Amino acid sequence: MAFLSMNSAIAAHCWKTLRLIATDMDGTLTRQGKFSADLLQALEHLSAANIPVLIVTGRSAGWVSGLVNYLPVQGAIAENGGLYYPADKQQPVFLSTIADITTHRQQLADTYQRLKSEFSQIHESADNRFRLTDWTFDNRDLTTHQLERLNTLCTSMDWSFTYSSVQCHIKPRSQDKAIGLIQVLRDHFPQYQPEQVLTVGDSPNDASLFNPQLFPLSVGVANVLDYTDELDYKPAYVTVATEGDGFCELVEYLHQVGG
Structure with a gap:
C-alpha cells in the first residue's frame, strides 16, 4: 500500500x-x-x-x-x-436470494445461539432487530484468534462470517460487499x-x-x-x-x- x-x-x-x-x-x-x-x-x-x-x-x-x-x-x-x-x-x-425471510431469520438465530454457547460474552447488536438478511453481534474485546474461531464455526454451519470495527456478521455464503456492488452496478448503473x-x-x-x-x-x-x-x-x-x-x-x- x-x-x-x-x-x-x-x-x-x-x-x-x-x-x-x-x-x-x-x-x-x-x-x-x-x-x-x-x-x-x-x-x-x-x-x-x-x-x-x-x-x-x-x-x-x-x-x-x-x-x-x-x-x-x-x-x-x-x-x-x-x-x-x-x-x-x-x-x-x-x-441475496432468500426463499422465506421468517425461516431465514430463525436459522440465523439458531446459528447465533450455537456461537453464544461457546462465546458467552457476545451480545446481539442493537440494530439486529431491523435486519433481514444477516445477523449481527457486537465486536467487543474479541481477539483475532476468537474471530478466526467464529469464522470456522460459521463456515461449518454453511454460513459466511465477517466483521467490521463495530459488528460481527453471520450471513449467507455468497453475500459480500463486492458481489452486491457488482450486481447493483449491472442492474442500476450499467x-x-x-x-x-x-x-x-x-x-x-x-x-x-x-x-x-x-x-x-x-x-x-x-x-x-x-x-x-x-x-x-x-x-x-x-x-x-x-x-x-x-x-x-x-x-x-x-x-x-x-x-
Whole structure:
C-alpha cells in the first residue's frame, strides 16, 4: 500500500478513470460514530462535481432505509451486500436470494445461539432487530484468534462470517460487499464499469471492495492500517487522516485533481 498523495501519476490515473464512488459508512464516513458537517459538505461537493456516491455498509436494512433518504447519495447497499435501497424508491431490492425471510431469520438465530454457547460474552447488536438478511453481534474485546474461531464455526454451519470495527456478521455464503456492488452496478448503473468505480473502506468486511481484479481503484482511510494483517485484499491507496476526515481528505484531493 502507498499513501495517497499529490503525486501527478496517481492524480492522472484517479481522475481519468473515476466515475462513481462506492464507500463504506462506519469508520469511513463517520467520525467517532457520527456524521460531521465536513462530511456532509464533502458529499455535496461530489454531487456538484457529478460524481455519484453509493454507500456500501454492513448496517441494517432498517437504518439504511432512512439514511438513503437524507444523505446526498444515489443509493445504499445494506447488510454487506444483502439489499439495495435506491434513493428514488421506497422498497429495497434483495441482492441475496432468500426463499422465506421468517425461516431465514430463525436459522440465523439458531446459528447465533450455537456461537453464544461457546462465546458467552457476545451480545446481539442493537440494530439486529431491523435486519433481514444477516445477523449481527457486537465486536467487543474479541481477539483475532476468537474471530478466526467464529469464522470456522460459521463456515461449518454453511454460513459466511465477517466483521467490521463495530459488528460481527453471520450471513449467507455468497453475500459480500463486492458481489452486491457488482450486481447493483449491472442492474442500476450499467453506464459504469467496475474499473471506473472508486471503492473506499476501513475494515475486514470491506476487503472484497479492495480486490484489484474487481475494483483496481480503491482507497482505505488510515484506520484500515489497524487491520493490515487481517485483510484478504488491501486498498491501492491509504489516506493520511482517519475515518471521515480521511474521506474528506480524499474528496479534497479529487477536487484538486479535477481543477
